[in-house]
Amino acid sequence: MILLDGKKISSQIKEEIALEVSKIKNSGEKPPHLAAVIVGDDGASLTYVNSKVKACKKVGFDSTIVRLPHTTSEIELIHKIKELNNNDDIDGFIIQLPLPPQINTQKVLLAVDPSKDVDGFHPENFGKMALDMSTFIPATPFGILELLQRYNVETKGKHTVVIGRSHIVGRPMSILMSRKGWPGNSTVTLTHSSTKNITQIILQADIVISALGVPNFLKAEMVKDGVVVIDVGITRVACEDHPKGYVIKGDVDFEEVSKKASFITPVPGGVGPMTIAMLLKNTLLAREQKMDF
Amino acid sequence: MILLDGKKISSQIKEEIALEVSKIKNSGEKPPHLAAVIVGDDGASLTYVNSKVKACKKVGFDSTIVRLPHTTSEIELIHKIKELNNNDDIDGFIIQLPLPPQINTQKVLLAVDPSKDVDGFHPENFGKMALDMSTFIPATPFGILELLQRYNVETKGKHTVVIGRSHIVGRPMSILMSRKGWPGNSTVTLTHSSTKNITQIILQADIVISALGVPNFLKAEMVKDGVVVIDVGITRVACEDHPKGYVIKGDVDFEEVSKKASFITPVPGGVGPMTIAMLLKNTLLAREQKMDF
Numbered sequence: 001m002i003l004l005d006g007k008k009i010s011s012q013i014k015e016e017i018a019l020e021v022s023k024i025k026n027s028g029e030k031p032p033h034l035a036a037v038i039v040g041d042d043g044a045s046l047t048y049v050n051s052k053v054k055a056c057k058k059v060g061f062d063s064t065i066v067r068l069p070h071t072t073s074e075i076e077l078i079h080k081i082k083e084l085n086n087n088d089d090i091d092g093f094i095i096q097l098p099l100p101p102q103i104n105t106q107k108v109l110l111a112v113d114p115s116k117d118v119d120g121f122h123p124e125n126f127g128k129m130a131l132d133m134s135t136f137i138p139a140t141p142f143g144i145l146e147l148l149q150r151y152n153v154e155t156k157g158k159h160t161v162v163i164g165r166s167h168i169v170g171r172p173m174s175i176l177m178s179r180k181g182w183p184g185n186s187t188v189t190l191t192h193s194s195t196k197n198i199t200q201i202i203l204q205a206d207i208v209i210s211a212l213g214v215p216n217f218l219k220a221e222m223v224k225d226g227v228v229v230i231d232v233g234i235t236r237v238a239c240e241d242h243p244k245g246y247v248i249k250g251d252v253d254f255e256e257v258s259k260k261a262s263f264i265t266p267v268p269g270g271v272g273p274m275t276i277a278m279l280l281k282n283t284l285l286a287r288e289q290k291m292d293f
Numbered sequence: 294m295i296l297l298d299g300k301k302i303s304s305q306i307k308e309e310i311a312l313e314v315s316k317i318k319n320s321g322e323k324p325p326h327l328a329a330v331i332v333g334d335d336g337a338s339l340t341y342v343n344s345k346v347k348a349c350k351k352v353g354f355d356s357t358i359v360r361l362p363h364t365t366s367e368i369e370l371i372h373k374i375k376e377l378n379n380n381d382d383i384d385g386f387i388i389q390l391p392l393p394p395q396i397n398t399q400k401v402l403l404a405v406d407p408s409k410d411v412d413g414f415h416p417e418n419f420g421k422m423a424l425d426m427s428t429f430i431p432a433t434p435f436g437i438l439e440l441l442q443r444y445n446v447e448t449k450g451k452h453t454v455v456i457g458r459s460h461i462v463g464r465p466m467s468i469l470m471s472r473k474g475w476p477g478n479s480t481v482t483l484t485h486s487s488t489k490n491i492t493q494i495i496l497q498a499d500i501v502i503s504a505l506g507v508p509n510f511l512k513a514e515m516v517k518d519g520v521v522v523i524d525v526g527i528t529r530v531a532c533e534d535h536p537k538g539y540v541i542k543g544d545v546d547f548e549e550v551s552k553k554a555s556f557i558t559p560v561p562g563g564v565g566p567m568t569i570a571m572l573l574k575n576t577l578l579a580r581e582q583k584m585d586f
Binding site: 106122123124125126127128129130131132133135156157159165167171174175178179185186187188189190191192194195196201 | 399415416417418419420421422423424425426449450452458460464467468471472478479480481482483484485487488489494
């Protein structure tokens with residue numbers, strides 16, 4: 001069993017990005033600049049945004065946090081997005097989700113200039129991804145592809161079963177794993193809440209990508225020997241013994257499933273750390289695109 | 294076995310559209326107007342465009358054919374597209390494919406205003422479809438959904454196997470059949486040229502959607518009893534006895550497979566006639582969208 005070590009690989013990627021940034025700076029150009037828009041005071045959202053900003057600093061990016069009150073209207077937010085679209089100093093930006101209920105998230109995401117949409121959430125970028133065009137790939141799926149690539153995991157002709165059809169993980173992974181090229185070219189089955197006989201389907205999988213959010217859902221008796229397991233579940237489970245009062249649990253019963261797996265991601269330290277690294281990578285790509293124009 | 298009669302249903306849909314058009318005209322508004330751009334003199338393309346124009350006439354739409362010489366440059370074509378984007382008299386338009394080799398098809402499709410993209414080929418519309426937003430659905434997949442709906446075929450929780458990952462059929466069908474709602478909510482496996490053990494996969498299918506282009510590929514021993522079969526294959530097979538010198542063959546060995554199927558599309562007369570009907574439907578939707586604004 002080989003551990004798909006997201007902590008290690010994400011550090012490598014950040015080092016590679018930092019090297020690129022120092023090249024950019026040495027050539028007299030300004031470094032990539034990521035902005036993050038956050039509406040309201042949700043604690044988890046603030047934590048996420050702060051960790052993204054911290055990661056920017058670490059690789060030498062400029063970063064800006066745009067904080068707006070929780071009473072912000074949809075029109076005000078879209079106005080702010082248009083400012084960011086037109087601000088040549090910003091290479092890419094993200095809208096931290098969720099947004100307050102008075103704001104239509106779809107309308108807001110549609111207002112982002114696709115060339116600055118480093119989250120890859122704009123329908124135009126999502127469509128380009130599905131139509132095999134080059135574009136920003138959402139950070140978590142992009143991180144999974146990168147893990148498969150850096151560990152040289154064969155995907156062609158394999159049967160990949162994706163669990164969950166969310167817009168940010170399951171749906172894009174089902175598309176990416178069935179596209180031509182590597183990682184990809186696998187036969188993909190997308191399962192979800194209406195799927196029957198899910199165990200029977202997962203038992204056929206060479207690669208399982210689980211983005212369900214149910215701790216310990218995937219048991220050893222549900223997978224075949226040699227399976228590749230990507231665990232995208234991140235659920236907080238109460239734990240009195242832990243100083244934080246909770247621990248993070250994946251979808252996979254790691255202890256048992258890892259005995260049968262050829263490759264497996266741990267939780268934490270698997271897909272999670274890859275996400276911020278790939279957001280940085282997308283921001284670097286946004287910067288380089290601009291230089292090409 | 295129930296025949297999914299695309300010829301009959303497409304006639305019904307055209308009648309429904311004609312009724313809507315007469316309502317629009319009676320209210321003193323102009324009818325929907327579809328334009329088709331064709332570059333060069335390819336015989337098959339001209340035939341397709343002419344049949345689309347004929348269908349427009351039948352339901353009372355205005356139509357325009359924009360014919361450009363095969364020497365047209367990419368810039369000239371994009372200029373023409375921008376004219377159509379800005380022409381308020383045109384509700385929707387299509388670019389007949391394939392385009393001559395000097396023209397980059399992706400760039401051209403990106404130039405079409407998504408709100409006039411009645412083929413549903415623009416990445417923004419494709420992405421909206423994948424992200425469960427309302428948009429134009431490409432005509433052939435839209436026609437398949439319509440057939441399933443009008444024959445009241447249950448899809449929720451069923452296992453759908455899609456054969457082929459083309460941008461115009463396989464990829465969008467794999468997305469549509471796994472979206473929430475009906476027709477949809479099925480567990481979808483997308484198979485393609487790199488798939489191994491394809492027979493073993495198809496044997497599990499409750500619904501098979503074949504868009505492979507290999508005549509008589511799908512045999513009776515590859516499907517289970519009660520299967521729903523959608524045949525999107527259209528291949529010309531030489532036939533001396535036929536006045537045209539060829540016959541149209543689907544992917545399915547209809548005679549044998551139909552004995553096991555609960556529902557099945559014939560070829561010709563199944564999915565084929567639905568495609569033009571749904572192009573008209575999309576043009577009507579484009580027209581109505583405009584009136585809503």
